[in-house]
Structures are given as C-alpha cells and as structure tokens.
Amino acid sequence: MRFLPTEEQIAFAEAIDDIVEGAGGADVARAWADGDTAPGLALWEQFAELGLLGLRIPEDEGGFGGSLSDLVVVFERLGYHGVPGPYLESVALLPGLVDADTRGELAAGAIATASVDGVAPAALDAGVAAQCYLVRDGALHQGSVTEELESVAPTRRPARLSPEGDGTPLDPAALATALNEASLAAAAMLVGAGERMLEEAVSYAKVREQFGRPIGEFQALKHQLADVRVALSFARPLVWNAALRASEADADRxxxxxxxxxxxxxxxxxxxxxxxxxxxxxTAEHTLRIWLGLAPALSGVWGTPAAHRARIAADLLSKEQ
Structure with a gap:
C-alpha cells in the first residue's frame, strides 16, 4: 500500500492552495463567518471549474472520477484552509445517493447539502444550497429548513430539515458506503485543520515573548507542540489506510x-x-477562531468518537464469535 500522495495528487493539492490563496486565503472563511458568503461562493465556482466538485462522480456523468485517496488529499487541503461551504455533503456524501442527472448537476457546481438522522442531524449551509436532502429511515428525501441552529464553528451554519413528500429508498450498501466516505472526508479535514493550527501555534511561539524570551524556547511548550505533531503524524496514515481499504472486509473499522x-x-x-x-x-478578529471551532464541530458529526469506538468494538466482537 502507498501511504503517500502521487505526483498528480501533490499537483492537485498545490492547485487548491493557489486557488484559495488567490481568493484571499483565510479571509474567505472570515467573511463567511461574518455573514458575507460572496467570496466563498466565488471560490466554489472556481473549484467547480477545476473539477473538484465532481471528484467522486464518474467521468461519463461529467465528473472527475477520482479515487478515495484523491478525496483525502482534497479534503485535507480544504481543512487546512478552513474553506467554508457544504463540500463534504456535495462531494463525498451525495454522489453515491442521488441519481445520475443530479450527479451531473453536482459536478457542474450545484450546491447541495444533507442531514442524516443519527449521524449528522443538521444540514450544513442550507441557506446557500440549491438542493437540500434528508436521509431518514433508509430513504432519501427532499428537505426544507425548519430550524436554524448555531455551531461552535463560526463558518458552519447548521439547520434542521423536515422531509418533503415521499422519499426514495436507498440501497443499504450504497448508504453505508456514502456514510463511510463522508466520515473519511471529515477525518481528512480534521487532519488538515490540525496541521494549520499546529503551524499557527509554532509561528506564534517564535514571536510571543515572556520573561524576555520567545515562549517557543520553553521546554514544557515544546513538549506540548511535539505531542500535537505526533498525534497528527499518527492520524494521517490511518486516514490513508481507510481510503485504500475501502473495498476490504474491514473497511468500516x-x-x-x-x-x-x-x-x-x-x-x-x-x-x-x-x-x-x-x-x-x-478574539473574533484572530483567524485562529476558524479552526478552533472547526475541530470540535467536525469531531461531533459523521460519527462521534464514541460511536466509532462502538462500531470497532462491535466488529471485533463479531469476529470472535
């Protein structure tokens, strides 16, 4: 197994970096957090032109036909930049649940969002989405906003949806695969966000002074930063492993x-x-707030740590019987 990006994936990641930085970098997320979605929507259009929004849609349906490892590369960069918008729902979750015509619309740049009962009970950024979906009782429903909620992440605008009309029954295997892809995308975003926060912390530790010395020179702080580096370095291979083992029997685990x-x-x-x-x-003025909220918010959706531990335990116990 290859746990490193290919040259093509590195180039794709660099293209994402260039596009985000050209659009204003963290200012895009800052504007979204303050209620100005125009820069974020303009960035969405640029990503549509790049082909990113059709990443997991087959080429014959207008998509990019990318792999799960491509998904990991892309969402790590989105997390690193704190890019706002329902990318996870549009790119990772919904392509495996909707029909071919809708997949073509998603690949072309249509903004879609979704909630999934018990996994992600609130839809992200329904206010800017052209299509809202609700997964309930094994069926896909069109959804309408019934309640707008608040999030610990300033760039996330969650809302509860109610179903409209009869739902379309989903194949259980397709739903399970889509939910795994959404969880994987969330994990990759978390790694990217973690890397950005570590980078910001290391940079600030070099210039912030206490007792006439940069705080980065203090051993206790070095140990804490090293702990973060170790944690992220252990998490990334697990994310890649999950992408590469999607067709294996232990994919869920x-x-x-x-x-x-x-x-x-x-x-x-x-x-x-x-x-x-x-x-x-x-402070609201500091861009660190973008990632400080993103980490706990993404940790709590698409399967909480407790829910995923329970799934691992159930899988291990089932193999012992």
Missing part, C-alpha cells in the same frame, strides 16, 4: 479508526494552539 484518531489529534491541536496564543486566540 478502518474508517472508524481514522475518524477517531483525526478527531483526537485536531482537538488536541486546538487546545494547544489556543494555549500558545493566549487571550488573543479567543
């Missing part, structure tokens, strides 16, 4: 291990990064 490890690493990165930044990290 691999995805759960990846989501648990990525969630814990990102939450640790958030805690240490906030400690490094001190009071300034709490």
């Amino acid at each position: 691999a995805v759960s291990a990846a989501k648990i490890s990525a969630s814990e690493a990102a939450v640790l990165a958030a805690r240490v990064s906030l400690q490094v930044h001190g009071a300034i990290g709490y």
Whole structure:
C-alpha cells in the first residue's frame, strides 16, 4: 500500500492552495463567518471549474472520477484552509445517493447539502444550497429548513430539515458506503485543520515573548507542540489506510479508526494552539477562531468518537464469535 500522495495528487493539492490563496486565503472563511458568503461562493465556482466538485462522480456523468485517496488529499487541503461551504455533503456524501442527472448537476457546481438522522442531524449551509436532502429511515428525501441552529464553528451554519413528500429508498450498501466516505472526508479535514493550527501555534511561539524570551524556547511548550505533531503524524496514515481499504472486509473499522484518531489529534491541536496564543486566540478578529471551532464541530458529526469506538468494538466482537 502507498501511504503517500502521487505526483498528480501533490499537483492537485498545490492547485487548491493557489486557488484559495488567490481568493484571499483565510479571509474567505472570515467573511463567511461574518455573514458575507460572496467570496466563498466565488471560490466554489472556481473549484467547480477545476473539477473538484465532481471528484467522486464518474467521468461519463461529467465528473472527475477520482479515487478515495484523491478525496483525502482534497479534503485535507480544504481543512487546512478552513474553506467554508457544504463540500463534504456535495462531494463525498451525495454522489453515491442521488441519481445520475443530479450527479451531473453536482459536478457542474450545484450546491447541495444533507442531514442524516443519527449521524449528522443538521444540514450544513442550507441557506446557500440549491438542493437540500434528508436521509431518514433508509430513504432519501427532499428537505426544507425548519430550524436554524448555531455551531461552535463560526463558518458552519447548521439547520434542521423536515422531509418533503415521499422519499426514495436507498440501497443499504450504497448508504453505508456514502456514510463511510463522508466520515473519511471529515477525518481528512480534521487532519488538515490540525496541521494549520499546529503551524499557527509554532509561528506564534517564535514571536510571543515572556520573561524576555520567545515562549517557543520553553521546554514544557515544546513538549506540548511535539505531542500535537505526533498525534497528527499518527492520524494521517490511518486516514490513508481507510481510503485504500475501502473495498476490504474491514473497511468500516478502518474508517472508524481514522475518524477517531483525526478527531483526537485536531482537538488536541486546538487546545494547544489556543494555549500558545493566549487571550488573543479567543478574539473574533484572530483567524485562529476558524479552526478552533472547526475541530470540535467536525469531531461531533459523521460519527462521534464514541460511536466509532462502538462500531470497532462491535466488529471485533463479531469476529470472535
């Protein structure tokens, strides 16, 4: 198994970096958090032109036909930049649940979002989505917003949906696969967000001074930053392993291990990064707030760590019987 990106994937990741930085970098997420979605929607259109939105849609349906490892590369960069919008729902979850015509619309740039009872009970950014879906009782429904909610992440706008009309029954295997892809995408985003918070913390530790010395020189802080580095370095191979084992019998377990490890690493990165930044990290003006909220928010959807641990335990116990 290859746990490293190919040259093509590295080039794709660099293209994402260039597009986001050209659009304003973290200012896109900052504007979205403040209620200005225009920069984020313009970025969505650029990604549609790049082919990113059709990443998991077959080429004969207008998509990119990318692999799960491609998905990991893309969503790690989206997490690193804190890119706002329902990318996970449009790119990772829905292509495996909707019909071919709708997949073509998604590949062309249509914004879609979805909620899944028991897994992701609120749909993200329904206010900017042209299509809203609700997965309930094994069926896919068109959804309408009934309640807007708040999130710990300033760039996330969750909403509860209610079903409209009769739903379309989903194949249980297709639904399970789509949910695994959504969990994998969330894990990759968490790794990317964790890397960004670690980078921000290390940079700030070099310039913030206490007792006449940069705080990065203090051994205790070095240990905490090293713990984050180790956690992220262990999480990334698990995410890649899950992408490469999607067709194996233990695919569910691999995805759960990846989501648990990525969630814990990102939450640790958030805690240490906030400690490094001190009071300034709490302020609305500092861009760190984008990732500080993103880590716990993504950790709590598409399977909480507790839910994924339970799935691993159930899988292991079933093999012992």
